[in-house]
Amino acid sequence: MRMEAQARAALITGASRGLGRAIALALASDGFAVALAARDERSLHLVAAEAKSAGAPDTLVLAGDLRAPEEPVKAVEQAVAQFGGLDALVNNAGATARGDFLALTDEQHLDGFALKYHAMVRFCRAAWEPLVTRKGAIVNISGIGAHTPEPGFTIGGPVNSAVINFSKAISKRLDGPRVNVVSPGHIETDRLSRRIDTYAEGHGLTRDAAKEAMRGELGIAAYGQPDDIANMVRYLCSRDAAYVNGACFVVDGGATPGI
Numbered sequence: 001m002r003m004e005a006q007a008r009a010a011l012i013t014g015a016s017r018g019l020g021r022a023i024a025l026a027l028a029s030d031g032f033a034v035a036l037a038a039r040d041e042r043s044l045h046l047v048a049a050e051a052k053s054a055g056a057p058d059t060l061v062l063a064g065d066l067r068a069p070e071e072p073v074k075a076v077e078q079a080v081a082q083f084g085g086l087d088a089l090v091n092n093a094g095a096t097a098r099g100d101f102l103a104l105t106d107e108q109h110l111d112g113f114a115l116k117y118h119a120m121v122r123f124c125r126a127a128w129e130p131l132v133t134r135k136g137a138i139v140n141i142s143g144i145g146a147h148t149p150e151p152g153f154t155i156g157g158p159v160n161s162a163v164i165n166f167s168k169a170i171s172k173r174l175d176g177p178r179v180n181v182v183s184p185g186h187i188e189t190d191r192l193s194r195r196i197d198t199y200a201e202g203h204g205l206t207r208d209a210a211k212e213a214m215r216g217e218l219g220i221a222a223y224g225q226p227d228d229i230a231n232m233v234r235y236l237c238s239r240d241a242a243y244v245n246g247a248c249f250v251v252d253g254g255a256t257p258g259i
């Protein structure tokens with residue numbers, strides 16, 4: 001990968017752990033200053049320290065609940081004020097409830113959209129002009145539930161599909177930053193860990209046995225690691241991806257059954 005000429009700045013949501021943390025550290029090691037958004041301030045400071053060690057010239061912690069309509073504008077304004085501009089926006093924060101749709105409430109549906117869809121739209125709007133100025137990039141994190149609907153994932157799947165549809169739509173404006181999507185498969189983060197625990201409980205298995213049984217059912221040779229996603233995001237934020245726009249990249253170890 002080519003070395004970037006000047007220090008650039010990125011804002012990453014859901015950066016306190018999991019994929020967001022890995023993405024922040026990958027961009028830091030590419031020389032980006034990183035603004036880290038999520039609720040858990042203490043974890044964000046720990047990630048900021050790791051980002052500094054990885055090579056970030058500057059860091060900014062943005063602690064807040066991103067479901068609140070005013071948070072994205074505030075976060076972007078603070079990042080632009082501190083870094084002097086913005087080159088990359090990674091919308092990664094997401095938390096959608098699983099379960100049978102007959103049991104899921106309106107509140108759970110609205111909550112799933114509030115964070116992963118509406119906050120993403122607000123971040124894209126708030127960061128649009130700064131990203132135009134720097135000829136920057138947006139990467140929105142979706143998920144393979146968008147491509148393969150499942151009866152137990154009737155909030156996350158539609159939210160992820162909406163993320164892809166919106167991303168493609170704004171990429172067609174052609175006046176703005178490049179806009180791409182990454183759809184992760186089954187990646188080992190807290191989120192997957194909770195899913196394995198639920199599977200173990202539901203099937204009366206030990207955690208290790210549940211992890212292995214679930215892997216078999218999912219049709220993958222191994223679970224993915226956060227860096228598998230971070231590596232794709234860092235490429236999409238780099239100038240090597242200058243001609244990549246309006247695309248969706250599935251990074252799932254082959255889990256998706258169709259083409």
Ligand SMILES: NC(=O)c1ccc[n+]([C@@H]2O[C@H](COP(=O)([O-])OP(=O)(O)OC[C@H]3O[C@@H](n4cnc5c(N)ncnc54)[C@H](OP(=O)(O)O)[C@@H]3O)[C@@H](O)[C@H]2O)c1
Binds near residue numbers: 016040041143187
């Ligand atoms: N891991 C996978 O296998 C997988 C697969 C497909 C798609 N994805 C997608 O990838 C993204 C990251 O997943 P992950 O596995 O890294 O999840 P995770 O470990 O649960 O992390 C979620 C991140 O979102 C933040 N967040 C949650 N609620 C928030 C809120 N209300 N306001 C601000 N930040 C909030 C969390 O920080 P705080 O708790 O500190 O706020 C955390 O940093 C999600 O959009 C998920 O749908 C993941």
